[in-house]
Amino acid sequence: MPFELRDVTARRGGRTVLDGLSVRLADGASCVAGPSGSGKSTLLRLLNRLMDPDAGAVLYGGADVRERDVLDLRREVGLVPQLPALREGSVAENVALGPRLAGRPADVPRALRLAGLDESFAERDAGRLSVGEQQRVMLARALALEPRVLLLDEPTSALDVASRDAVEATLLDLRRRLGLSYVLVTHDEGQAQRLADEVFRIEDGRLA
Amino acid sequence: MSGSEVGLAEVAGALALVAVAIGVSVWERARLEGEIAVAAARAFVQLTAVGFVIELIFESDRLVFVFALIAVMVLVGTLTARHRARGVPGAFWPLLVALSLAGASTLGLVVALGVFEPEARFLVPVGGIVIGNAMTASAVALNRLGDEVAARAREIEATLALGATATEAARTLIRSSLRSGMIPLIDQTKTTGLVAFPGIMVGSLLAGAEPVDAVRLQLVILYALLGAVSLAALTAMALTYRNFFTPAHQLREPPEPQ
Structure with a gap:
């Protein structure tokens, strides 16, 4: 299900972050690349309605995202934020959070495996993980809802090169095994080329 | 003298x-x-x-004037608490309801139990103590809520992104803010009499009451205060927390991108 942004303007803190942006993000792997402050993270958060635009429309599957139930949208279009933001408790409690909120059973071992973590991580304290491990738990948390699309905000910005390569391999593997589409935001041009079928560049809130 | x-x-x-x-x-x-x-x-x-x-x-000797004075106390308490919790949007009406509830429930209880007659010389000072304590606890709880929403915005947004409603995302914040609002009074109740005599007991003794009567009166008020203060803090937060979110379960002040 593709996304489309039509003449979208978004402001934050009095500053125009996206300025009349129009773009289509097809099924598959899309990447929005650009320097810091270009509006990439804001664009991502429009796609699952963590924010609404000040002008213009965001469409998912041809329909305005505002016409859908916002909770259902967020379960179908999962977001992995840039920085880990796990809750107190075990890894299993964090991973099962989304399904529990949706009233569904959670397959925690499967979600952990898909995110490249051993099932033994389930009982670990979420507050005592390395940054790389936390990032993978965030990924597992999103995957536990079996989303149709993943939104990834700078998924490897906090990681060293080896961890970055491992996470990229996991994302490519997820595409291959699950047919999962993703929209990736990154400032790393190399990563954009390695992971995406289509790369869009934005600068100062507009397509470059 | x-x-x-x-x-x-x-x-x-x-x-x-x-x-x-x-x-x-x-x-x-x-x-x-x-x-x-x-x-x-x-x-x-x-x-x-x-x-x-x-x-x-x-x-x-007319109760209508007593209620009018208590209403003024509630209004002044509301404005003071709102001033202290400036970072919390839309706090006026929730605080007004919270302090009114605290005052009405405590005064209603002590009159219903027969501790006091519904007379000005009892209702005014007890009402003042209840509203003053409820004001402080509500302001502390709301301030803590505002601080927590700001400090944990990323965590809240990550929870919303998993399909949580605003209520579900705010639940742990309300819990910790309620604790902040109530702990001072709980600690004060635990240590009462060990370091200082509480106000109503002092007033009663100065007015010539027997110590046993002064102590029992103070206990009634302290126990009623615990209930009233928790009710006020929870009411204030329950009626306010939603103001941090839009109807579409979005944070009104989202975290800054890193």
Whole structure:
């Protein structure tokens, strides 16, 4: 299900972050690349309605995202934020959070495996993980809802090169095994080329 | 002179200790002399004015004036708490409801239990203590809620992104803010009588009550306060937390991108 942004303007803190942006993000792997402050993270958060635009429309599957139930949208279009933001408790409690909120059973071992973590991580304290491990738990948390699309905000910005390569391999593997589409935001041009079928560049809130 | 008859001469005599406070400030160059003098003067003027008003109400012996004074206390308490919790949007009406609920429930309880007759000389001071404590607890709880929403915005948004409603995302924040609002009174109740005698007990003793009666009266008020304060803090937060979110379960002040 593709996304489309039509003449979208978004402001934050009095500053125009996206300025009349129009773009289509097809099924598959899309990447929005650009320097810091270009509006990439804001664009991502429009796609699952963590924010609404000040002008213009965001469409998912041809329909305005505002016409859908916002909770259902967020379960179908999962977001992995840039920085880990796990809750107190075990890894299993964090991973099962989304399904529990949706009233569904959670397959925690499967979600952990898909995110490249051993099932033994389930009982670990979420507050005592390395940054790389936390990032993978965030990924597992999103995957536990079996989303149709993943939104990834700078998924490897906090990681060293080896961890970055491992996470990229996991994302490519997820595409291959699950047919999962993703929209990736990154400032790393190399990563954009390695992971995406289509790369869009934005600068100062507009397509470059 | 009985314990409850104090003349202006005695009040003037107590100014000696205000002079001590001013002297300490001058000695240490803390530059608080002006503020201390203003505080003492304001206390004199405000309490004297309140005293005249209360005397009029007591003499009129009409409950409608008592309720009017309590309503003024609730309004002033609401405005004060709102001023202290400036970072919390839309707090006025929730605080008004919270303080009204605290005052009504406590005064209703002590009258229903037969502890007091519904008379001005009981309702006014007890109402003041309840509303004052409820005001402080509500302001602390709301402030903590505002601080927590700001500090944990990323975590809240990550929870919303998993399909949580605003209520589900705010649940742990409300819990920790409620604790902040209630812990001071709980600690005060635990240590009451060990370090200082609480106010109602002191007032009762000065007015000539037997110590046992003064203690029991204080206990009734302390227990009622625990309930009233928790009710006020929870009510204020329950009616306010949604203001941090839009109807579409979005944070009104989203976290800054990193």
